[in-house]
Amino acid sequence: MTEVRTFTNPVIPGFHPDPSICRVGGEYFLVTSSFEYFPGLPIFTSRDLVSWQPLGHVLDRESQLDLTRAPASGGIFAPTIRHHDGRFYVTATNVSDRGHFIVHAEDPAGPWSDPVWVDQNGIDPSLFFDEGHVYFTSNIEPDPAGPHVADPHFERGIQQSLVDPLTGAVLQEPRFIWGGTGGRYPEAPHLFRRGSFYYLVISEGGTEYGHMVTVGRSTSPWGPFAASPHGPIVSHRSIVSPFQAVGHADLVTLPNGDWWMVCLGVRPVGQWPRHLLGRETLLAAVRWTPDGWPIVGERAVIEVDQTRPALPAAPPPRHVVRDDFDAATLGPEWAFVRRPMAPEAILARPGWLTLSPRTGLAERFPCFVGRRQQHYDFVAETRLVLDAREDGDEAGIAVRMNEEHFYALGLRRAGAAMEAVLRTRLGRLDITSVVGVVEGPDVVISVEGSADSYTFSVSDSSGRVARTQPRDAKFLSAEFAGGFTGVFVGMYAATSSAGSGTVARFDWFDYRPAPRASSHGQLDREDSCHVAAGS
Incomplete structure (x- = not known):
């Protein structure tokens, strides 16, 4: 009996939006947006386009990434990764700093260079290497929004220049090249060459439920571009599908000449659609029509289950349940909000994650270390030992969309007692309620997530368990909270006094997806660390 070679979307679940991809030999590399989280630009590698292993981050030093002024869903937008003449290049936009930048590396695992900046407005930059030129393509928008104050005929669309990718110097001034097919917010451009045509793939409709991917082609990289007569390459607008808001695509060719697409999509739940996991990375085969236009499937729709690429299957990624914090650095799944914490501080005590808060959880720089929620059904759990020096200081576990939308269960000092x-x-709603009094500072705190709710519990050394009523998950959804990110779950510590001296130590952290949610990788139920132990 012949095995059906299929895979299931999304190939990278959880908040991994705006994917960009390139191939070097038989290996594929992919980067995604990271917004206000540090480190920035997660990078993955794969040999079969289906099983993606994390390599780390492109931006992992403060000299590369300044997010101090980034609001929620600000920071790093829409990267592109390309390889040329033995060197990798990534371009993206820090909308909260100096705009477009380019970094490069010989090894995609790093180190990556400090950024060089490109003087071109807009967002969503892309690089295209062709016949000795480096084309730098981005969107262009009126400033201020609406009809341009200086030129009422100003068009929103795609612009392009020539650049030196090692210095960022603009060698030929930006030129408007295409306005798209009529959808709003033409953006996310990528330029490709196939045969005698240049294809400009863009997204239209905004990164929301009207999203779609369109294409124009020309015999010149500068246009004029004619739109495909077959309509969008992919569009899930007004169709019944588990995936919605599908768009922001990049293409890659296999050694056999097949073309494939990565793009983003969301998985809404409920009668009144909402999503918690953020925009996720999807994969789809691209076919070419007899008259030379790309399209996905027969209906420009991405299916959940599809035939695998014509590549040897790689082992699925392994989901490790427990991080024991035994390594010298945190694994690539962990992130901070805007500003990193030094490994020598938070991992100073071997086998523990140590947090010393200076602010509250709702502040711009919270003492929070989190990972993406990648499944609707999950359990996260941690052991906490809290040395609280002042009344009101606390630490625990939080599910966080942004600083204005989160739930957190913490252990708090209240005089001589400890309370959950x-x-x-x-x-504007900010409520703190006492769940119960617990014995001692050593507790296990957990949160159970579902598509509808989050339920927290705490157990102390006596075995007593206090449990909350389910909290409505929809209030952390992008439809309610706004923004471009997804929910993070992780450990936090908080204080109202920067010099309190409170220390929260976390012995381990578990993240367990429900069994039915583990189809995107093997679930390792042993207590082991995600990364190899450091010296």
């Missing part, structure tokens, strides 16, 4: 408190922050 639930913090609910939903915009």
Whole structure:
């Protein structure tokens, strides 16, 4: 009996939007946006386009990445990765700093260079190497928004220049090249060459439920570009599908000449659609029509289950349940909000993650270390030992969309006692309620997630368990909270006094997807660390 060679989308679940891809020999590399989280630009590698292993991050030093002024869903937008003459290049936009930049590396695992900046407005930059030229393509928008104050005929669309990718110097001034097919917010351009044509793939409709991927072609990289007569390459607008808001695509060719696409999509749940996991990375085969236009499938729709690429299958990624914090650095799944914490501080005590808070959880620079929620059904759990020096200081576990939308269950000092408190922050609504009094500073705190709710619990050394009522998950969805990111779950510590001296130590952290949610990788139920132990 012949085995059906299929895979299941998304290939990278959880908040991994705006994917860009390139191939070097038989290996594929992919980067995604990271917004206000540090380190920036997660990078993955694969040999079969289906099983993606994390390599780390492109931007992992403060000299590369300044997010101090980034609001929620600000920071790093829409990267592109390309390889040329033995060197990798990544371009993206830091919308909260100096705009477009380019970094390069000989090894995609790093180190990557400090950024060089490109003087071109807009967002969503892309690089295209062709016949000795480096084309730098991005969107262009009126400033201020709406009809341009200086030129009422100003068009929103795609612009392009020539650059030196090692210095960022603009060698030929930007030129408007295409306005798209009529959808709003033409953006996310990528230029490709096939035969005698140049293809300009863009997204239209905004990164929301009207999203789609369109294409124009020309015999010149400068246009004029004619739109495909077959309509969008992919569009999930107004169709019944588990995936919605599908767009922001990049293409790659296999050694046999097949073309494949990566793009983003969301998986809404509920009668009134909402999504918590953020925009995820999808994969789809691209076919070419007899008259030379790319399209996905027969209906420009991405299916959940598809035939695998014509590549040897690689082992699925392994989901490690427990991080024991035994390594010298945190694994690539962990992230900070805007500003990193030094490994020598948070990992100073072997086998523990140590947090010393100076602010509250709702501040711009919270003492929070989190990982992406990648499944609707999951359990996250941690052991906490809290040395709280002042009343009101606390630490625990939080599910966080942004600083104005989160739930957190923490252990808090209240005089000589310790109490478990639930913090609910939903915009202007900010409520803290006592869940129960616990014995001692050593507790296990957990959160169970589903498509509808988050339920927290805490157990102390006596075995006593306090459990909250389910909290409505929809209030952390992008439809309610706004923004471009997804929910993170992780450990936090908080204080109202920067010099309190409170220390929170976390012995381990578990993240367990529900068995039915583990189809995107093997679930390792042993207590082991995600990364090899450091010296």
